[in-house]
Amino acid sequence: xxxxxxxxxxxxxxxxxxxxxxxxxxxxxxxxxxxxxxxxxxxxxxxxxxxxxxxxxxxxxxxxxxxxxxxxxxxxxxxxxxxxxxxxxxxxxxxxxxxxxxxxxxxxxxxxxxxxxxxxxxxxxxxxxxxxxxxxxxxxxxxxxxxxxxxxxxxxxxxxxxxxxxxxxxxxxxxxxxxxxxxxxxxxxxxxxxxxxxxxxxxxxxxxxxxxxxxxxxxxxxxxxxxxxxxxxxxxxxxxxxxxxxxxxxxxxxxxxxxxxxxxxxxxxxxxxxxxxxxxxxxxxxxxxxxxxxxxxxxxxxxxxxxxxxxxxxxxxxxxxxxxxxxxxxxxxxxxxxxxxxxxxxxxxxxxxxxxxxxxxxxxxxxxxxxxxxxxxxxxxxxxxxxxxxxxxxxxxxxxxxxxxxxxxxx
Numbered sequence: 001x002x003x004x005x006x007x008x009x010x011x012x013x014x015x016x017x018x019x020x021x022x023x024x025x026x027x028x029x030x031x032x033x034x035x036x037x038x039x040x041x042x043x044x045x046x047x048x049x050x051x052x053x054x055x056x057x058x059x060x061x062x063x064x065x066x067x068x069x070x071x072x073x074x075x076x077x078x079x080x081x082x083x084x085x086x087x088x089x090x091x092x093x094x095x096x097x098x099x100x101x102x103x104x105x106x107x108x109x110x111x112x113x114x115x116x117x118x119x120x121x122x123x124x125x126x127x128x129x130x131x132x133x134x135x136x137x138x139x140x141x142x143x144x145x146x147x148x149x150x151x152x153x154x155x156x157x158x159x160x161x162x163x164x165x166x167x168x169x170x171x172x173x174x175x176x177x178x179x180x181x182x183x184x185x186x187x188x189x190x191x192x193x194x195x196x197x198x199x200x201x202x203x204x205x206x207x208x209x210x211x212x213x214x215x216x217x218x219x220x221x222x223x224x225x226x227x228x229x230x231x232x233x234x235x236x237x238x239x240x241x242x243x244x245x246x247x248x249x250x251x252x253x254x255x256x257x258x259x260x261x262x263x264x265x266x267x268x269x270x271x272x273x274x275x276x277x278x279x280x281x282x283x284x285x286x287x288x289x290x291x292x293x294x295x296x297x298x299x300x301x302x303x304x305x306x307x308x309x310x311x312x313x314x315x316x317x318x319x320x321x322x323x324x325x326x327x328x329x330x331x332x333x334x335x336x337x338x339x340x341x342x343x344x345x346x347x348x349x350x351x352x353x354x355x356x357x358x359x360x361x362x363x364x365x366x367x368x369x370x371x372x373x374x375x376x377x378x379x380x381x382x383x384x385x386x387x388x389x390x391x392x393x394x395x396x397x398x399x400x401x402x403x404x405x406x407x408x409x410x411x
Contacts, residue, residue, distance in 0.1 A: 121192050182217055280306075308339075
């Protein structure tokens with residue numbers, strides 16, 4: 001049996017990382033948040049969850065009243081996993097704590113895709129373990145519907161600590177939709193989330209994350225992905241609601257030959273929000289491919305849109321596309337696309353553009369009978385449309401719904 005406590009050496013390493021980060025004057029003082037919370041009772045029947053919580057979850061694609069189109073469900077409130085279930089015998093869904101107790105070998109996966117000393121936030125998750133979810137597709141299994149996971153903060157001023165482990169065993173296919181949200185109150189909170197993905201030979205994961213934080217929430221997710229030969233990872237990230245501060249820059253390491261990785265991001269940044277978002281792909285396997293596609297709109301908030309592709313093997317190909325739109329207000333967008341090639345025989349490209357809606361485009365549509373608002377909405381709709389291949393219909397429909405809802409709020 002394995003405990004979440006790790007070796008003294010690992011803890012000392014984490015403390016050193018935290019101290020190092022602090023010397024550089026990081027932007028968040030973790031001491032201002034509470035780090036413990038009362039246990040929330042486990043619920044077999046999710047109908048007892050409050051209507052406010054259900055509404056918040058629904059806005060992130062997590063459905064608790066009718067899970068007929070979900071292969072499994074896991075919900076964490078504060079530090080407590082209050083519900084977990086799976087409808088497929090070949091897909092496992094449980095809390096990280098329970099999984100570590102069940103499987104001795106799982107300890108070998110901890111902190112392999114994300115380094116414990118990456119920064120003070122990963123160090124904090126190591127030294128102050130909360131919980132998290134464990135999702136695993138057994139060899140050759142295929143998820144009929146997506147597995148849904150929800151990370152919910154209900155306690156005021158809590159720093160929620162999460163460590164997730166997701167494994168797609170050889171030849172399996174796993175679809176996940178994760179919704180992250182808070183109680184519908186404008187109160188301070190913080191989310192510290194570590195997610196580690198392991199995609200074995202010939203396996204595939206499609207992962208859609210929808211954030212619906214409160215305007216006073218500070219968010220620091222740290223994600224790492226390791227792909228073996230022929231592995232596929234499709235990531236879709238959507239945020240359309242205010243957040244005080246968000247910083248995320250997941251990294252995928254394509255270690256096996258002929259892997260495929262795609263990152264798609266749809267970002268709407270309202271006034272008062274600060275978002276530093278990006279994706280990184282390291283192409284270590286021969287013949288590997290990647291695309292990083294980002295669409296960002298500011299209506300007064302600040303966005304840093306990052307992208308990084310590194311080619312380290314022959315016949316790899318990568319493309320990075322970052323487009324930003326300053327719609328109104330005093331918002332800023334800073335696009336930072338980066339490419340690094342370390343040998344001959346690679347093909348890496350990028351394009352980046354930041355601007356505003358062209359007046360001639362609006363006038364063109366108005367000449368054909370649209371009002372100014374209708375013309376603007378049409379242009380925004382086209383801007384946000386990102387073609388995402390390889391998703392099951394349920395995830396595609398959820399992404400479309402989120403974008404359409406945001407368009408209505410925006411206009």
